[in-house]
Structures are given as structure tokens and as C-alpha cells.
Amino acid sequence: MAKDFSTPLARVRRDGAAGEGPGHFIGQRASAVALAILSPLTLIFVLTAAASGPGGVTDMLSTGWGAIVTILFFTAALYHGRLGAQDVIDDYIARQGTRIVLLLANTFFTAALWVAVTVSILKLSFGG
Amino acid sequence: MVELTLPRNSKLKKGKRYDASNGAKDTRTFKIYRYDSDADDNPRWDEYVVPTDELRPMILDAMLWIKDNVDSTLSFRRSCREGVCGSCAFNINGRNTLACTKGWDEVGGGAIQISPLPHQPVIKDLVTDLSNFYAQYAAIEPYLQTVTAEPQKEWKQSQEDRDKLDGMYECILCACCSTGCPSYWWNSEKFFGPAALLQAYRWIEDSRDEMTGERLDALEDPFRLYRCHTIMNCAQVCPKGLNPAEAISGIKRKLAERAV
Numbered sequence: 292m293a294k295d296f297s298t299p300l301a302r303v304r305r306d307g308a309a310g311e312g313p314g315h316f317i318g319q320r321a322s323a324v325a326l327a328i329l330s331p332l333t334l335i336f337v338l339t340a341a342a343s344g345p346g347g348v349t350d351m352l353s354t355g356w357g358a359i360v361t362i363l364f365f366t367a368a369l370y371h372g373r374l375g376a377q378d379v380i381d382d383y384i385a386r387q388g389t390r391i392v393l394l395l396a397n398t399f400f401t402a403a404l405w406v407a408v409t410v411s412i413l414k415l416s417f418g419g
Numbered sequence: 420m421v422e423l424t425l426p427r428n429s430k431l432k433k434g435k436r437y438d439a440s441n442g443a444k445d446t447r448t449f450k451i452y453r454y455d456s457d458a459d460d461n462p463r464w465d466e467y468v469v470p471t472d473e474l475r476p477m478i479l480d481a482m483l484w485i486k487d488n489v490d491s492t493l494s495f496r497r498s499c500r501e502g503v504c505g506s507c508a509f510n511i512n513g514r515n516t517l518a519c520t521k522g523w524d525e526v527g528g529g530a531i532q533i534s535p536l537p538h539q540p541v542i543k544d545l546v547t548d549l550s551n552f553y554a555q556y557a558a559i560e561p562y563l564q565t566v567t568a569e570p571q572k573e574w575k576q577s578q579e580d581r582d583k584l585d586g587m588y589e590c591i592l593c594a595c596c597s598t599g600c601p602s603y604w605w606n607s608e609k610f611f612g613p614a615a616l617l618q619a620y621r622w623i624e625d626s627r628d629e630m631t632g633e634r635l636d637a638l639e640d641p642f643r644l645y646r647c648h649t650i651m652n653c654a655q656v657c658p659k660g661l662n663p664a665e666a667i668s669g670i671k672r673k674l675a676e677r678a679v
């Protein structure tokens with residue numbers, strides 16, 4: 292590898308600031324607030340559905356509110372989880388190529404999971 | 420990738436033991452990290468047993484006594500000896516602090532272990548290469564910047580605005596905070612670290628400065644600023660009692676406010 296003769300200041304300044312960060316910061320806090328509200332509601336729905344015997348979950352999801360709250364809960368949880376995983380990757384993976392691959396995998400995995408969860412809930416909700 | 424083990428050539432070996440007690444009853448042992456980047460040898464722990472009645476109260480006094488009386492090859496930085504210059508910052512018994520303001524009787528019993536500031540390249544013994552740390556400080560442009568023509572007398576500031584700078588201007592750039600921060604250990608090339616960010620906020624908060632927006636632009640970056648996860652090691656170890664984590668939160672708040 293060629294010797295790096297750039298000055299410490301040149302290495303620190305690099306290409307300048309990316310102009311990103313506040314969105315992630317705000318998103319993390321907004322989704323945390325959403326989860327603080329949606330988690331107890333979802334828990335109540337799940338416990339109620341479990342107590343009402345076989346078919347309870349389908350009944351719960353077939354009510355509009357049950358499906359909406361559950362979809363919102365999973366949306367907030369997956370979004371929050373994706374942002375958290377991105378932080379872990381940014382913190383601990385120094386190699387640029389590996390980091391990009393992991394960041395893409397994180398996004399694709401979250402998106403696929405969200406689609407699967409949402410379709411499943413809607414299917415149960417509409418009696419499919 | 421995070422390195423959880425030391426490289427082979429950084430693994431510490433047992434070093435020499437110097438007994439300078441001369442039969443004194445009250446002694447204290449100092450276990451000091453020794454390394455020479457010009458030599459091929461691994462770093463080692465040397466132990467110095469010194470008589471406490473010969474020592475003045477601070478750990479730096481003991482280190483100077485060792486250098487003067489036992490081992491003149493021991494290398495470390497020091498200057499003011501009163502907590503102002505920030506030169507004698509070391510890791511003492513696992514905690515970054517200034518050797519000149521920490522008493523050797525304040526750190527518990529047993530041997531006092533002194534090593535260089537963590538996760539910095541070591542030049543010799545306790546002298547680390549802080550070029551990156553100083554470049555990060557330079558990068559935040561730590562001086563007043565204005566567009567308006569200079570007034571004839573001075574830039575005025577209300578007492579309330581001046582008070583906002585308390586807890587920030589006192590930083591002595593000893594690097595205890597930055598080198599005590601895990602986020603800085605993993606990303607010191609990109610994350611500016613608590614010291615530089617504290618100073619950045621000191622100028623962002625200065626009512627006389629006219630480059631607040633540009634200063635915020637320069638920090639709006641996932642690595643430069645947002646690697647801080649408010650771990651608070653910086654505030655725990657600051658020998659001046661400052662709170663860089665609070666300043667970093669202030670920068671994040673300002674960036675969030677201008678985004679929404």
C-alpha cells in the first residue's frame with residue numbers, strides 16, 4: 292500500500308460532512324415514542340385475543356383497530372430496529388465495503404419483514 | 420472491525436522491578452507502561468518501589484521522583500504541574516486523569532498502574548501521538564468567525580450569553596475524555612470525539628460568532644457527531660469536571676431543531 296503523506300488535518304477534514312444524521316436521530320426518538328404508546332396497546336390486544344380461545348387472533352385482527360394498531364406496532368418496531376442495527380454496523384464495522392453490504396442487508400431484511408408482516412395481518416384481517 | 424485483543428507486538432510483558440525503597444518502611448509501588456516505538460520489543464510493565472516519605476503528594480511528583488532518582492529513561496509529558504496545561508494525562512488505575520492533580524494516596528491501596536491514554540499510538544512509554552486529536556480540534560475552527568466588519572472597540576455580549584460558555588471554555592485539551600470514549604476508540608479517524616465537539620459547541624453557542632450555520636453544517640455527519648451514544652465516560656473522567664456529553668447533546672438538539 293502506498294504511504295499516506297496527507298496531513299492529519301487533511302485526513303480529518305476528508306470530503307467534508309455528509310449532511311446526514313438529524314433524520315436518523317429524530318427517527319430513533321419518534322419511533323421510540325410510538326413504541327412506548329403502541330407496545331402496551333398491542334400487548335392488550337394479544338392477551339385479549341389469547342384469552343378468547345381459538346380464532347381469537349383472527350377475530351382481533353378482523354376488527355379495524357386491531358389490525359391498524361398491530362401494523363403500526365410492527366412498522367415502528369422494525370423501523371426502530373433497523374436504525375439501531377445501522378448504529379451497531381456504523382460503530383463496529385470499519386471496512387467500507389463490508390459496511391455497505393451490511394447496511395443494504397439490514398434495509399432489505401427490514402423491508403422484507405415489514406411486507407411479510409403487513410400482508411399476513413391484512414390477510415387475516417380480511418378473512419383470507 | 421472492532422479489535423478485542425491486542426496485536427501480537429502490543430501484548431504486554433512483565434518488565435523490570437526497581438526497588439528504590441532503601442529499606443524504608445512506608446513504600447508505594449508504581450507499575451508503569453514502558454514501550455519504545457523505535458525498538459522491536461513488546462511493551463512491558465516496569466515496577467518501581469519508592470519510599471513515600473520522599474514523595475510530594477501528587478502522582479506526577481512520584482513520577483518525577485522516579486525519573487530523577489531511579490530511571491531517567493522513563494518518558495512522559497508534563498509542564499505546568501497544576502492542572503492547567505493538560506500535558507500529564509495518563510490512564511491511572513484504569514481511569515484517565517491528570518497525574519498532577521491526582522494524589523497517590525487518592526487511588527486506593529496496592530500498586531498504582533500508569534499507562535498511556537488508551538487507543539492512541541504510543542511513541543515512547545507514556546507519550547502518545549495526539550496528531551489526530553489536535554487535527555480534530557483544528558477542524559472545528561476554534562476561533563471567533565464573523566462577516567460583519569470588526570467593531571472599533573470589541574464584540575459585545577450580554578452577561579447571559581457569556582454565561583452559556585461556562586463549562587466549555589475551561590477545557591484544557593488533555594484528551595482524557597476522547598481517549599476514554601469507546602466510540603472514539605472504534606472510530607477515532609472519523610468521530611471528532613468529546614473534546615473537539617465540546618469546543619465546537621463552545622463556538623456554536625457564542626452569541627458573537629456569525630458562522631453558526633456553517634459550524635453546524637460541518638458537524639452534520641453520521642460519523643463526525645452521531646457516533647456519540649451518550650456513554651458519559653467523557654464526563655466521568657474529565658479532570659476539570661466538564662460535561663462534553665451535554666455539549667454534544669446540545670449540538671444534536673440544534674441540528675434537530677433546524678431540521679423540523
